[in-house]
Amino acid sequence: MRTNFDFAPYRRSTVGFDRLFDLLETGMRSDGLDGYPPFDIARDGEDSYRITVAVAGFRPDEIEVIAQQNQLTIIGKRAEDKDQGEYLHRGIAARPFERRFQLADFIEVRSADFENGLLTIALQRVIPEAMKPRKIEIGGGSTAPERLETHAEKVAQAA
Template sequence: MAMGFDLTPLYRSTVGFDRLFDMLQQAARAEGMGSWPPYNIEKTGEDEYRISMAVAGFGESEIQVVQQGNTLVVSGQKHPEPEGVEVLHRGIATRSFKQSFNLADHVKVLAANLENGLLTIEMKREVPEALKPRRIEIATGGQKAIRQDNAAQPQIGIAKAA
């Protein structure tokens, strides 16, 4: 099943996030999951993303958003109809759903909000300092490179005669 949106422009404007978009697209194609409920994946900042899902008819207590490792699972289960209610026409979907999204490394879910039938999930990629690139000084000619460790260096001095 073809997806309703094209992520090609996002590939051109991001470096290092190709895996995130590939995994999100694969998840949408798997087992017809891209069909219902409809959703958008948006890049809202340099390292910020949003998934918006149209879940009209579902209440906050009927939806679960769970992140475990690099997997985000959004599922919905409607409560049974109240006793004595006979539905003559059902135009609002009430079927259960489960959407799985594979997230790139270091992507964390910050918040989920349900308003006017739209579930929004805010995410951010937070790379730990230890994994961020660092600049390495290059020595020139006969100079020795300055060591970047924090080990104490022995002090060499000349003793003065008293």
């Protein structure tokens, strides 16, 4: 099973997103080469995104979500099972994990929800007012600039 995602087709059809694809590829290479836990990244709108992480076997209190500068870290540490009986087969992977995501500039974490074994993190691009484009009005002065009289004109007027 192939766990690496090839961004080449997207690179060919986009302009100016090289840094974004580099960050995604770096994040995929550096975090858990085995791809655990699996996740999806979806775009919900022009400036809103969603990361969904499959964390079956974990409870919400065993997962920690940390947003720091341009990085999102999800850490899962499962509590020890006590009095759960003897397992004949254990197929649900519940090993500890740490998954990191590099976030682009001005991406903020809005919320994190846990439902049916899926952790969903909502992200929003919030561009500060100072960084947004603004229209500059062009002011109109007088139609013709005032003309300064030369010394010769002053003499001619005085005569």
